[in-house]
Amino acid sequence: MLIFELSRPGRGSFHQAPAPVPEPQLPPALLRALPPLLPEVSELDAVRHYTRLSQKNFSIDTQFYPLGSCTMKYNPRACNQLAMLPGFLAAHPAAPEAAIQGLLACLYDLQEILKEVTGMAAVSLTPMAGAQGEFAGVAMIRAYHDSRGDAERTEIIVPDAAHGTNPATAAMCGYATREVSTDREGNVDLAALRSAVGPKTAGLMLTNPSTLGVFEPSIEAIRDIVHGAGGLLYYDGANLNAILGKVRPGDMGFDVIHVNLHKTFSTPHGGGGPGAGPVGVSARLAEFLPVPVVAKEEGGYRWLTELERPRSIGRLSAHGGNVGVLLRAYVYARMLGREGMARVADYATLNANYLMAELARAGFELAFPRRRASHEFIVSLKNLKETTGIGAMDVAKRLLDKGFHAPTTYFPMLVSECLLIEPTETESKETLDAFVAAMREILEEAHTRPELVKNAPHTLPVRRLDDVKAARDLNLTWKPNPG
Amino acid sequence: MPFIPHTPEDLRAMLERIGIPALDGLFDEIPAGLRLHKPPAVPPALGEAEVARLMARRAVPERRTLNFIGAGAYEHHIPAAVWQLATRGEFYSAYTPYQAEASQGTLQVLYEFQTMMASLAGLDVSNAGLYDGASALGEALLMAVRAHRGARRVLMPATVHPAYRRVVRALVKHQGIEVIEVPYCTDCGHTLAEALEPYSKQEVAALVIPQPNFFGVLEPVDDLVNWIHARGGLAVGLVNPVLLGLLKPPGGWGESGADIAVGEGQPLGIPLSGGGPYFGFMTCKAALVRQMPGRIVGATLDKDGRPGYTLTLQAREQHIRRSKATSNICTNQGLMVTAATIHMALLGSVGLRRVAAASCARTQALAEKLTAIPGVSRLFAGPHAHEAVICLPASSSDVLRSLLQRGILGGLDLRVDYPELGHALLVCATETKLTEDLDCYAEQLQAALQDSRVSPC
Numbered sequence: 011m012l013i014f015e016l017s018r019p020g021r022g023s024f025h026q027a028p029a030p031v032p033e034p035q036l037p038p039a040l041l042r043a044l045p046p047l048l049p050e051v052s053e054l055d056a057v058r059h060y061t062r063l064s065q066k067n068f069s070i071d072t073q074f075y076p077l078g079s080c081t082m083k084y085n086p087r088a089c090n091q092l093a094m095l096p097g098f099l100a101a102h103p104a105a106p107e108a109a110i111q112g113l114l115a116c117l118y119d120l121q122e123i124l125k126e127v128t129g130m131a132a133v134s135l136t137p138m139a140g141a142q143g144e145f146a147g148v149a150m151i152r153a154y155h156d157s158r159g160d161a162e163r164t165e166i167i168v169p170d171a172a173h174g175t176n177p178a179t180a181a182m183c184g185y186a187t188r189e190v191s192t193d194r195e196g197n198v199d200l201a202a203l204r205s206a207v208g209p210k211t212a213g214l215m216l217t218n219p220s221t222l223g224v225f226e227p228s229i230e231a232i233r234d235i236v237h238g239a240g241g242l243l244y245y246d247g248a249n250l251n252a253i254l255g256k257v258r259p260g261d262m263g264f265d266v267i268h269v270n271l272h273k274t275f276s277t278p279h280g281g282g283g284p285g286a287g288p289v290g291v292s293a294r295l296a297e298f299l300p301v302p303v304v305a306k307e308e309g310g311y312r313w314l315t316e317l318e319r320p321r322s323i324g325r326l327s328a329h330g331g332n333v334g335v336l337l338r339a340y341v342y343a344r345m346l347g348r349e350g351m352a353r354v355a356d357y358a359t360l361n362a363n364y365l366m367a368e369l370a371r372a373g374f375e376l377a378f379p380r381r382r383a384s385h386e387f388i389v390s391l392k393n394l395k396e397t398t399g400i401g402a403m404d405v406a407k408r409l410l411d412k413g414f415h416a417p418t419t420y421f422p423m424l425v426s427e428c429l430l431i432e433p434t435e436t437e438s439k440e441t442l443d444a445f446v447a448a449m450r451e452i453l454e455e456a457h458t459r460p461e462l463v464k465n466a467p468h469t470l471p472v473r474r475l476d477d478v479k480a481a482r483d484l485n486l487t488w489k490p491n492p493g
Numbered sequence: 494m495p496f497i498p499h500t501p502e503d504l505r506a507m508l509e510r511i512g513i514p515a516l517d518g519l520f521d522e523i524p525a526g527l528r529l530h531k532p533p534a535v536p537p538a539l540g541e542a543e544v545a546r547l548m549a550r551r552a553v554p555e556r557r558t559l560n561f562i563g564a565g566a567y568e569h570h571i572p573a574a575v576w577q578l579a580t581r582g583e584f585y586s587a588y589t590p591y592q593a594e595a596s597q598g599t600l601q602v603l604y605e606f607q608t609m610m611a612s613l614a615g616l617d618v619s620n621a622g623l624y625d626g627a628s629a630l631g632e633a634l635l636m637a638v639r640a641h642r643g644a645r646r647v648l649m650p651a652t653v654h655p656a657y658r659r660v661v662r663a664l665v666k667h668q669g670i671e672v673i674e675v676p677y678c679t680d681c682g683h684t685l686a687e688a689l690e691p692y693s694k695q696e697v698a699a700l701v702i703p704q705p706n707f708f709g710v711l712e713p714v715d716d717l718v719n720w721i722h723a724r725g726g727l728a729v730g731l732v733n734p735v736l737l738g739l740l741k742p743p744g745g746w747g748e749s750g751a752d753i754a755v756g757e758g759q760p761l762g763i764p765l766s767g768g769g770p771y772f773g774f775m776t777c778k779a780a781l782v783r784q785m786p787g788r789i790v791g792a793t794l795d796k797d798g799r800p801g802y803t804l805t806l807q808a809r810e811q812h813i814r815r816s817k818a819t820s821n822i823c824t825n826q827g828l829m830v831t832a833a834t835i836h837m838a839l840l841g842s843v844g845l846r847r848v849a850a851a852s853c854a855r856t857q858a859l860a861e862k863l864t865a866i867p868g869v870s871r872l873f874a875g876p877h878a879h880e881a882v883i884c885l886p887a888s889s890s891d892v893l894r895s896l897l898q899r900g901i902l903g904g905l906d907l908r909v910d911y912p913e914l915g916h917a918l919l920v921c922a923t924e925t926k927l928t929e930d931l932d933c934y935a936e937q938l939q940a941a942l943q944d945s946r947v948s949p950c
Contacts, residue, residue, distance in 0.1 A: 027844030045842035047612035071582025097552030103768030112551030178811035178821035184667035280828030284770035324663030329768025347538025480793035
């Protein structure tokens with residue numbers, strides 16, 4: 011049932027709207043003739059409807075969510091409550107700095123914490139998501155080369171295992187993408203990289219640990235190859251959770267990074283955002299950071315804008331980015347504190363390696379059995395698919411029946427029938443053991459009752475949905491029945 | 494350990510199953526020379542009560558203020574149910590709904606949202622949300638250029654929010670797109686079709702049409718849409734969703750309607766929150782849907798023929814199309830969109846129109862009270878929505894500073910972006926401001942002006 015189908019003329023009470031006033035004297039040609047299609051429901055109707063809808067979701071608060079490359083860790087409730095203190099919610103973005111010193115102090119402190127844990131010289135918090143952080147990062151690479159009059163560099167190199175955002179971002183910044191291959195152990199193929207770099211190389215975008223769930227041990231050689239060719243190194247912070255407090259992108263030689271606060275710093279995913287993707291840079295790129303950034307001066311905190319930062323790549327949002335998300339990340343960082351940062355990487359990696367070992371024992375095939383897992387790892391169901399016809403998507407859907415969210419499927423595309431599994435540090439051994447037990451059951455079912463797996467899920471509000479029909483017979487808005 | 498559930502016994506048992514003696518062994522593939530050997534220099538951990546004290550202290554402003562700033566972020570009443578529902582864990586801590594069967598709640602909310610937004614804008618389709626209004630405008634122009642397949646030039650009236658114009662420039666500059674600023678009429682405060690004539694011989698992909706514009710002035714949208722359509726370009730409306738409860742929707746502008754309409758979703762139940770998170774919305778004609786960036790939800794059927802919802806047209810997106818994607822975006826600010834959907838469901842079309850009308854009336858009343866003060870005048874005479882430009886007989890920055898001391902956020906200083914207007918303020922009063930609030934502003938402005946040296950506007 012849609013909210014529109016609950017609507018009845020005359021049911022709305024409008025006690026949440028202001029009392030009616032005489033309408034402003036505006037030319038009739040500028041006014042709306044027909045009302046928009048909004049429902050007329052009681053408050054209880056709406057509350058019940060959206061509460062029931064929420065119950066049709068899986069979420070971290072209700073299920074284990076081993077979604078690789080997404081870092082679905084617990085989102086502490088204190089972070090939400092403190093970011094929603096009335097004083098923060100009421101702050102107008104154009105309010106004078108004198109009126110929002112406490113808010114600016116939090117943002118400044120967060121900048122400093124991110125600088126320290128990433129090893130970068132300067133940070134801007136404004137990008138509103140990881141992908142916008144990537145855009146800012148590549149735009150800064152371009153601004154750097156342009157500032158040196160180096161206009162020949164037209165290519166961004168990405169490993170073939172990279173997130174789709176990497177090539178999409180390079181294109182938005184006017185660069186062509188060049189892919190380099192991965193070797194059999196999941197590392198960047200150094201020979202391929204050497205032959206790919208040259209005077210056209212603007213930079214390399216790298217996730218480390220990679221999307222294959224392994225740390226790139228030749229990172230120093232990669233750095234030297236790219237820097238040697240005059241390119242810059244971009245760190246995609248998607249997997250920062252694996253190394254927080256253990257090793258810093260700045261120390262690995264990266265020139266630009268973005269951090270996904272909705273992953274490593276535990277701000278909520280919200281069913282698809284809002285996230286935040288702050289960017290950090292080495293000193294030679296600091297002047298290009300997107301504005302505004304927060305500065306601490308004698309009289310207090312202030313925004314630095316285009317006026318103080320004329321060489322900035324510019325502004326990515328009308329105001330200062332997703333401030334409420336930044337506040338949540340700040341609260342989280344303060345609760346972790348000095349001692350807690352490395353503990354995140356320790357236990358995220360422990361959980362991943364434990365789960366990997368247990369799934370291997372249960373008969374699942376690992377994509378990189380000789381490697382240490384980072385905070386995530388890959389299981390390949392290629393052989394299972396060949397022998398039983400049950401593939402990664404089937405196992406994923408069957409997991410839903412057993413009360414677990416599915417791992418990431420079919421990414422990275424390098425490994426066929428893959429499940430990318432990331433348990434995060436906030437899950438207990440009991441939860442991991444229950445997941446292994448569920449996976450064992452599914453493996454058993456794949457051999458004995460394959461139809462059960464192939465037709466999963468069976469217990470959710472809907473069964474497998476027809477994606478082809480959705481794209482072919484586009485139905486993107488509800489329409490009232492003409493009768 | 495905060496947020497980590499492992500007991501010492503768990504740790505021991507897990508290491509044993511992995512086959513290593515200590516946690517440190519998990520990091521043996523990282524080159525030793527890169528490893529950190531001491532904790533980062535960040536402050537020591539705070540307990541929940543301690544961090545709550547810190548944040549409570551920082552959240553309290555030095556003095557209570559009455560806010561009369563709008564300029565793209567508006568203080569409206571938000572029904573209590575909106576955020577109580579949106580922050581339910583099942584919405585708050587869910588991922589992007591890739592696993593459709595496990596995300597029917599979020600997906601149906603998005604489908605309802607798309608229906609509401611398309612109807613508000615009077616256009617065929619809506620996506621499931623973008624980052625914010627400014628970046629949505631940038632995406633709309635990239636989309637218009639893709640759809641036009643010829644020109645890479647777009648016209649941007651100077652009456653568009655200055656920060657939006659900056660964001661657009663930052664987002665499109667690497668794709669060889671020329672953004673031409675169109676001057677406005679300094680008497681009437683809007684764009685005149687005559688001002689577009691210099692570009693009538695050039696190929697133009699799109700014209701941006703803000704309604705209302707940054708000054709709160711209503712643009713002659715019908716003329717502007719007809720002008721750009723006569724020259725083969727797309728009309729991109731930039732609109733306030735609350736005011737769409739009252740104003741003619743972009744789909745009805747001119748003879749054939751705007752092609753794309755975008756805007757800032759914040760007025761629909763999103764708190765000011767220092768500037769974000771908000772969300773952007775984008776609606777368009779059906780023929781353009783494959784050029785749209787961002788998430789789109791479609792209705793379909795499951796194996797048993799039951800209705801359900803799923804992300805669709807994903808072949809446009811980065812995770813499939815990579816460097817050929819319509820955008821690199823992979824968020825739709827889902828939680829904000831969820832709140833906005835609940836907000837619109839609670840207000841309904843009558844409630845939304847009342848908010849819009851009351852806000853326009855409040856601003857009109859405020860402008861009348863302020864211009865009753867000697868030396869204070871109003872710029873731009875034509876029809877207005879819920880913002881107005883007033884001109885002061887003294888330095889606008891001095892007056893704003895003095896007003897802040899008196900507990901008034903008196904508006905946005907236009908001196909930097911529109912120096913030609915003199916000492917001008919952009920002021921806004923939404924339905925949240927009572928008559929006594931307006932009187933208070935007028936009294937304090939009078940006092941502030943008496944304090945400062947008066948010079949002509």
